[in-house]
Amino acid sequence: MSEAPTITLNNGVVMPQLGFGVWQVPDNEAAEAVSRALEAGYRSIDTAAVYENEVGTGKALAASGLPREELFVTTKVWNSEQGHNSTLRAFDASLDRLALDYVDLYLIHWPMPMFDTYVDTWRALEKLYADGRVRAIGVSNFKPAHLRRLAEETSVVPALNQVELHPALQQGELRAYHSEHSITTEAWSPLGQGKDVLADPVIGRIAERYGRTPAQVILRWHLQLGNVVIPKSVTPSRIRENIDVFDFELDEDDMAAVAGLDSGTRLGPDPDEMDWRG
Secondary structure (H helix, E strand, C coil): CCCCCEEECCCCCEEECECEECCCCCHHHHHHHHHHHHHHCCCEEECCHHHCCHHHHHHHHHHCCCCHHHCEEEEEECHHHCCHHHHHHHHHHHHHHHCCCCEEEEEECCCCHHHCCHHHHHHHHHHHHHCCCEEEEEEECCCHHHHHHHHHHCCCCCCEEEEECECCECCHHHHHHHHHCCCEEEEECCCHHHCHHHHCHHHHHHHHHHCCCHHHHHHHHHHHHCCEECCCCCCHHHHHHHHCCCCCCCCHHHHHHHHCCCCCCCCCCCCCCCCCCC
């Protein structure tokens, strides 16, 4: 069993740097997948209301027998629930589905600037945080302009921003903003959703030299950059493989070689254009 290193958020809360994501895992498979992840040593689980697997995730957390304080649970308010009061209701519903008394991190899933609701939504998160119902609050898919507006109009700096980030989309400007404002960067689709990134010959050569898989090399690259990562898999061997990345280190040349793969290629939607509220 592996144990992930931790990072400290800007409010002093500690979270594992490598967690387990359950995006696209059906609810009836989530309990088994999360249970296998917990057995492999993961202690951070990332879900969301829109994934429709909070119930299965919660069952695995309860069945694990692990003390609640050893677990770090993240969920997110979906676009259709944005707004102050609706966000508070959405949070209650997520807690019920997860069968938890609190979550460790609650995120706004997308900014959707065309609807102008994310500031009111953030104020709801601030209330949840002030009331002690969440240990930390953050955002997902926010660009620097969205973060600047929160800074101007609200009082709590997001602890974390979860964004698409992989070797083909390295988000340099955004990571610089995060660093300047003590916002932790968390990468979704850290492996590029298994597309061209894993097959890149540069990654392949590095992997061969270290006797590792391409996925392990990419996860190691993220960790050395300081990113939090949440790889997802339902395959037991890959669940174990993805957390077995703490006993080797990429050298400066390897880090530079991966940095050279940045093409600005998004696999998901542009946050300025994402308007799905279904």
